[in-house]
Structures are given as C-alpha cells and as structure tokens.
Amino acid sequence: MGSKARMGFGSLFFHYVLLALFVASSYGETAGSSSGGRSLAQCNLFQGSWVYDESYPLYDSASCPFISKMGFDCLKSGRPDENYLKYRWKPDGCELPRFDGKDFLQRMRGKTIMFVGDSISLNQRDSLACLLHAAVPDIVVSSDDVKFEDYNVTLSRSLAQYLVDIVPEEIGNVLKLDSVQQNAQGWLRADVLIFNSFLWWNRSNPGRPILWHRWDYIQDGNQILKDMNRTEAMAKALNTWARWVDSNIDPNTKKVFYFGIPPTHMHGADWGEPGKSCVGETEPLMAKTYPGGPIPQESIVRGVLGSMSKPVYLLDITFLTQLRKDGHPGQYNGGDCTHWCLAGVPDTWNLLLNAALLEWS
DSSP: OOGGGOOOHHHHHHHHHHHHHHHHTTTHHHHTOOTTOOOGGGOOTTSEEEEEOTTOOSSOGGGOTTOOTTTOOTTTTTOOOOGGGGEEEEETTSOOOOOOHHHHHHHTTTOEEEEEESHHHHHHHHHHHHHHHHHSTTSOOOTTTEEETTTTEEEEEEEOTTSSOEEEETTEEEEETTOOTTGGGGGGGOSEEEEOOOTTTTOSSOOTTSGGGOOSEEEETTEEESOOOHHHHHHHHHHHHHHHHHHHOOTTTOEEEEEOOOOOOOOGGGGTOTTOOSTTOOSOOOOSSOTTOOOTTHHHHHHHHHTOSSOOEEEOOHHHHHTOTTOSOBGGGTSBOSSOOSSSHHHHHHHHHHHHHTTOO
16 A cells, blocks of 8 residues: 555554543543543543443434434334443543533534535434534524524535545546545535545445446546556545645644544454344444454555644544444344444544534634
8 A cells, every 4th residue: 555554553642642632631630530530631532332321312313303314313213222322432541521512512603514425424414413403402504504503503514435536527437536626626615524435435336326426437547447456446545635635724724534434234243243233233342342353444544644744633433333233223224234323323423523622612
C-alpha cells in the first residue's frame, strides 16, 4: 500500500490522546473522572465494555419521526426482545458524558452537521436526530435535511459510498479513484463533517442494478480497469479524500471526523460460533478482544489519517461495535446484519461524537 497506508503506534496513540484531551479540557477533573480517579485525558474512550443500564434507551423510537424506512426501527418491525436497547458503553476507567440534547443544540447553534458516506451514515444521522428530538420534541423541523429551526442546527447527509466520484462517460460509469470534485461540491457548506466509507469497497458486485451505486470501470491514474483489488482501491480513494481535506478545510472553522470501519455480523465464526449470524442474537459479546480480530482495512484508515496535515478525529468505533452482534435488525429486516437498530448502537457512536465536540461551541 505504500507509506500512506501505514501508521505506527506513536501516531495512533497521538490520535487517541488528542481526542481524549479534546473532551477532557471542557470537563475538568471532576466531570471527567471515574470513581477510580482517572480523567478522560487518561482514558481510551474506545476500549471498554457494554454494561446493562435500566435507564436506556435514550429515546423512544416510536416517538421519533426521522428514522429511515430501511428497517432501522426494530421494535416497529416486530422484534420482541428489548434487552438490546439497555446496554451502555463504559470505557475502561472513565465514563462517557451523558447526552444532553438541549445543550448540544445550543453549542451547535447556527451550524450544519453533515454525514458523508453510505447507509451507515444514514443510520448515524437518524440516531442523532432522534437523540435531539427527544430533548426538544416540539421544535419545528423541515423535511429534507433534519433542521432544528429554533437553533438553526441542520443534520445533513451526503450519499457518497466510495467518497470518490462516479462519473458517466461513453464507456459507462467510471469510478475515479483520484477525484472527489463532484461529491465534494456540497461538503464545504457543513461546519462538522463525519466521513465513512467501507461497506461498498468490500462487495464483490458493486450494486450494478442500483443506478446511483453503479460503476462499470475503475480509473486508477491513466488506467481504465474493469476491476482491481478493492483494498488497494479503497486506500487510493482515501488518499484522494485526504488531499481534499488538507487543501480545503480550515480547522479553525470546521471540524472533520472519520468514522471507523463499521463491522457486520454475517459470520458467527468471527465471534466463536460458526454457522450462526446476527439472526436471533439477543446479547452483546462480553469480551476484551474480538475473536475475529481487527478488520484489515483499519490499518489503512489509520495510515491515511496519520499522513494528513489537517486534524481529523478518528471515531474508532470498530471494536465496541464488533461486540454488538445483537444490535442488528436481523430477521426483522430480511436478515440484515449490516445496519443497526434504532434506538441502539448508533446512539453510542453519537455520544462519542458529542464527547469530541464538547470543546468546540
């Protein structure tokens, strides 16, 4: 992959510490400390365990008007068990700040938060909309983007499964590994950008029956290819995206996050139960490591972020999400082991996002 696809321990540690310091500076020793006395600055927010919490979920999905029709509302789809709603992420040695929707809206007043990527980005956007709606249920909202008009806060979404452009040409639709100009046209109107790209790189068939997902060729430099190694293609695309961020983002006015690799739970062998999938799973995996190990492409993401000149905060949700084999729609949405129930796991992704944004008001 070359040097841009590698990241040493020092660089990775720097990203974790930077995010922790970012949170701790607004909370101080008292609010950022656990009973063991460790502040968030000494805490890896992404290493910990899921604990049962009777106060969860953080909202009632039946009262949230923003959940996509893709089957994210698992209770509405007929899921009878509810324990999956009751788990809270507990980092080792500290606590995540509890989400305060009114405070979040006040801090983000006048800003646009944009989720860029595939349907996992939609999953996360819908979750944040529900968290905020639970705090201000009577507020006026618009229907396209989710806009909390009393605060002038907009939650937006940009569909860009590969981040880089798919351009129609005479030979067909071409996935251009060196271009984001088409997709990026709207990105700069956002104040907070959360990028995500993985699931579509991992597919053997890139969704050709679905026109807005379809590509017929990949362009790599001057080469037009029918296909290529997808991990290599993803690395090239992420480096193109990174160059755009470095050239266009002013970190004094905009904050950029990269959402870590979202796992699926299609193969039970990954968590030590061969022959199973997420279907029928009702409890998290209680473990300090994931039996299936890290997702190989995680190292690519860390390497790209480590090569950048502008700060991008890694929401390193992979491990904590790997543990939640119980959090998918499963049999209540056609065996879906890719997306996530709402309320559910995406709410924790947004608690981590909120922790990172506390410094910036």
